[in-house]
Amino acid sequence: EWTDFERETIKSIFGKLDYDDVGLAALCRCLVVYPWTQRYFGNFGKLYNADAINANPMVAAHGKVVLNGLDKAVKNLDNIKGTYTELSVLHSEKLRVDPDNFRLLADCLTIVVAARMGADFTAEVQAAFQKFLAVVVSSLCRQYH
Numbered sequence: 152e153w154t155d156f157e158r159e160t161i162k163s164i165f166g167k168l169d170y171d172d173v174g175l176a177a178l179c180r181c182l183v184v185y186p187w188t189q190r191y192f193g194n195f196g197k198l199y200n201a202d203a204i205n206a207n208p209m210v211a212a213h214g215k216v217v218l219n220g221l222d223k224a225v226k227n228l229d230n231i232k233g234t235y236t237e238l239s240v241l242h243s244e245k246l247r248v249d250p251d252n253f254r255l256l257a258d259c260l261t262i263v264v265a266a267r268m269g270a271d272f273t274a275e276v277q278a279a280f281q282k283f284l285a286v287v288v289s290s291l292c293r294q295y296h
């Protein structure tokens with residue numbers, strides 16, 4: 152289901168990304184722009200405003216956890232659904248995250264990656280990246296019922 156271009160593009164993007172930087176920026180943006188997503192991170196302390204969220208070490212650590220989670224999908228492009236079975240169960244049954252939020256975080260990630268890549272984020276690269284994230288999101292939604 153992936154073209155050679157898509158495979159190479161997805162691997163190359165993740166090969167160049169700084170997971171600390173991009174993880175923090177994407178999660179931060181999601182928590183700021185869609186403030187209802189903060190409700191799942193009650194144990195992260197007070198997330199008063201964008202500056203507090205940006206400076207919160209638990210947000211930074213969790214941003215990296217999310218990027219490492221995506222890294223697993225990149226390394227298993229032909230079996231993302233299988234790779235994410237447990238993660239989908241966790242978000243659904245234990246964390247009870249509303250699955251609509253997956254797409255919101257994915258969109259924040261796209262914006263951050265676009266900003267970091269600048270002119271290299273061509274229309275073709277964007278299409279491959281968003282296709283990857285769409286598969287990730289649908290795989291994370293899979294254990295919801």
Ligand code: HEM
Nearest residue numbers: 188191192194216217219220221246248252253256257287
């Ligand atoms: C935990 C990945 C989206 C809320 C995790 C973990 C990973 C992960 C790898 C750690 C699992 C473990 O400890 O075994 C992802 C990916 C996402 C995503 C790849 C989509 C791109 C979301 C969204 C929310 C969310 C949208 C809520 C709005 C949480 C929470 C935890 C968690 C609350 C537990 C945090 C803690 O207390 O340490 N996620 N996640 N996730 N995720 Fe997600």
